[in-house]
Structure formats: structure tokens, C-alpha cells
Amino acid sequence: MIPVLFVISVVVFSIVHLIPGDPATVLLGTEAADPSLLEAIKQKYGLDKPIYIQYFLWIGRVLHGDLGLSVTTGRSVSKLVAERIPYTMELGLYALVLALLLAIPLGTLAAVRKNQVVQWLFQAFTLLGLSIPRFWSGTMFILLFSVHLGWFTIINFPPFIKDPLDNLRSFFLPAFTLALPTAASIARITRASVLEVSNMDYVLTARSKGLSERRVVFIHMLKNALLPVITVTGIYAGYLLSGAIVVEKVFAIPGLGRLGVDAILQRDYPVLQGTVLVVVTLFTLVNLAVDILYVFANPKIRYV
């Protein structure tokens, strides 16, 4: 975890140095014409010093919560990023919950019911879910549910604490859009995992002692079948962060993804650096959380 974070910080630090041109010019953006300003920025960030010293100066500031100033607005990058984290976090979590609520029942159903219609519908759902890009499904949902039916407003996203119901309502379409491909993948894995478990001896035993089908499926099969599902859910939780970049753009949500994309288009490299660093750290933390959860879920694994 710590070595990974260290390498990530080196990579993020290098962004500014890999972009063609003088780092001071890159950091200043368009106002680079003024030589005295250039000199000032070089002094301030120690850009005249050797590169490894520059890294330590930079990481020192980062660890104190100073991510520099935005080139376009002059605002503190740490503040900009902090303002946007809640939107991305909520979108991601909401989508993860929706994806699991869709995927686990559908996957289990498709594994237990051998009926042709169920199989066909399941195939259609998962294949379409995996084949339709989010930026398009999101746009179509806006067209259908917002423009034509008027069920959801997607103009503003009120904070959760102020009005939880309104908040969940306005985040529903974006979260659902984000959740669909993930739900399709998790549903496939749930189905495969339940099918695998259904041939096990303990399931046969449970059936032969005359337990109800419901008890066999929910207690004996699902409890074991969900282990691989937890593993992949962790991977997909990370993918959701990637997907959020696109969904935030589609629904004009002021989250981290939009901050990063706008930063590239405006050549605001301090903001880009800060966003990448924060998102990758979040991603690493999510993966760590999943590993911990996995230990609790699987009694066979115990790291001492």
C-alpha cells in the first residue's frame, strides 16, 4: 500500500515534467510571457533545483495539504478538490449499491431457474449492459425521463444532509447509468458462481435432508457463492471511479472527474495533478477496504 502510493506520487509528480516545455511555463499557463513571474514561480517551487529535491519539496507540500494554485482561477487546488469529492463519492457509492441490488438477484435467478425465457432475458440484459456506452445510455435517459416524461430534474444536485430524498432522486439517473455495465458484469459472475456451487456435495446434502428450496438457495448456496462476487465487486468499485468521469460530464455533476477533464482541456496542470493524486489514492483505499472485507467474509483466509 505505502510503496504503491509512493510510486503513484512519483508518477503524478512527473506529469508536469513530462509535458513538453518548461515546467514553470506549464504551471503558469498562458501568463507565462512575463519573465519576472516565471522567475518568481521558479523560486517558489524550487524549479531551479535538481529534480529529486523538487520531488521532496513537492511531496512535502502535498503531505501538508498544499496542492498548489489553479492556473485558471487562482484558487487553492486542495479546496477545489475537497469541494468535489462528495459528489464523486456519492455517485460511486450509489451506483455500487444499485449495481449489487440488480446483479445479485438477477444472477441468482438465472442460475436457479433453467427456464428458456429467463435465460434469454438474462443474456439480453447482460450483453446490452456491457455493450452500451454510459455516455450514450445517460444521454438517452435524460432524453426519455427528463425531457419527455419529466420524472427527474437533473439541473442541480442538492447536498445529502439538506434534503436526503431530493438528493437521492436527483442522483438516481446518473447513478443508474453508472451502475448498468457494472451490474451486467457482476450478474454474470454471480450466475457462474451460483452454478458452480449448486453442484457441491453440501447442496446435495441440504436438499436430501429435505430443506426447503428457499433455504437451500439463500443459506447454503448464496453464502458460498458470494465470495468471488465480493472480490470482483472490489475491482468494479474501482472501475466505477473511471466511469464516473464520463457520467459526471453527461449529467453536468461538479465532481472530480469533470474537474480533471476540464483541467486538461484548459491546460490547468496543477488542478490535473491534484485530481489524479486524490482519485488514485481513493482508488487504492477502496481496494484496501475490499481486501479487508474479504478477510471477514472468508473464514479460510486469516492474515495474522
Added chain:
Amino acid sequence: MIGAVLVITLSLVAALAPYIAPYDPTEMHPLDRFSGPSAKYLLGTDFYGRDILSRIIYGLRTSLQISFLSVLLAALGGVSLGVLAGYLPWLDNLIMRVMDVMFAFPVLLLAITIVAILGPGEFSAILAIAIVYVPIFSRVARGPTLAVREETYVEAAQALGASHWRIIAKHVLPNISVPILVQLTVQLASAIIFESALSFLGLGTQPPLPSLGLMVSEGRPYLEISPWSTVFPGVAIALVVLGFNLLGDGLQQALNPQLRKREG
């Protein structure tokens, strides 16, 4: 089967774009802006009065070219690294740790960072997608290589004095080709979505060139007056990705008898 038919048909359409497309994809018809589907413009026209069908056909060409190139590059790089890691134990640790760090980045964010460094455009998109997919191919190649290395026929080849290169080319590669082939199809499907997402964000193909993702984003401001320019390019993306996904599933089932038994 449906997958193969879809993939072949759409690839042919893309390859023959100049002969099939009814109009030049960048030609503007100012008098026919925002027209709906008609006999003159089968799928309607966009904000500039450009023919949507022609733009989709050329956009499909761009998307497929970028995806093929990037997946090919990724497979070449990833498979080489994976085979080396699996075959030479002393390189294994180094290569796989580097791959782990790449896995630590959310894919789209890594691609976006690469595009930020290189500047938006088609070339950056190809390179970005290729780099992001390298670790996936390296993992797929490493596993079976590790297994093949322990086989007696490799031991026999070594005993006969075959060089490392000969063993890799004659024994390792043929034996790991099946999972790589399946992975190629799967990654192609995801590369098409990836490319269109980059273009949608304004970081891939640049206007006025047609790209499916770019068309969706260009049409969005006029969604209410003229949904065609957003709806049809999306359908095209979904169809081509569906084709590759179906093909991937089919290959997986055909090449893996165990899976076939369980599904049946």
C-alpha cells in the same frame, strides 16, 4: 455466430466507407440542417446539415482503426512482457510489480493522464488505450506460460539444446494462444467503448473528423430539437461492441469445453 456476422459486416462497411457512404462526412448542407430521416438523408442531418449516415460510416472506420491498432499494440507489448515474466523467473518480479502499479490507476484516469501529456488527438488515444491494456495482456500471457514451462516437452526441448527463443516460439506461444485470442476479442469490444468515451470527452478524435463518441457529444446540445444526431451514433457503437462481445462469448465457449458442459 450472430457476433461474427455483425463484426464482419460492420468491419466491411468501415473498410469500404468511401464507396458506401452517400455523402462526404464533412460536407455541409446549410439548407438541410436538423432534417429527420428521409429518402435523401437516410438517418437525417446534424447541426451543420452533414449527413448522419455518412458520418457514422466514417466514424465507425475511425473507431475500428483506433481500437484495432491500440489493442494490437497492447497485445504485442503485454504478451511479450507476460511471456518473459513467466519464462524467466528473475524478470518475473520486476515486470509484475510494474504492472501492479499500472493496475493501481483507474483505467480511464490513466488514459486521460497520458492524453494530457501528449495532447488530445487520435495518436494519443491509440497510445493511451494501448498502454492501459498492456498489464491485462501481460497477466493473461504469464499464467499459462508459467504452466507450460513446467511441462515435460519443454524440458525435453531444453535437453535437446533448443534456445530460449525457439522454445518460446515453438512451444510456449502456440500453447498460450487460445486465452490470448479470447482476450483480444474482449479487449476490442472494450477498446471501442474506451475510444468513443475519450472522443466524447473531447480528448480523442478532434472535429471536424467523424468519430462515433464525438458525434454523440456534438449532438447533445440539440437533443430536444433533433435527437437523431445523438441517437444513431450511439446505436452504431452499441451494435459493434455487441458484435465483439458475442464473438468473445462464442469463442470462449467453443474453445473451453468445460464451460460448455457447465452451461448445458
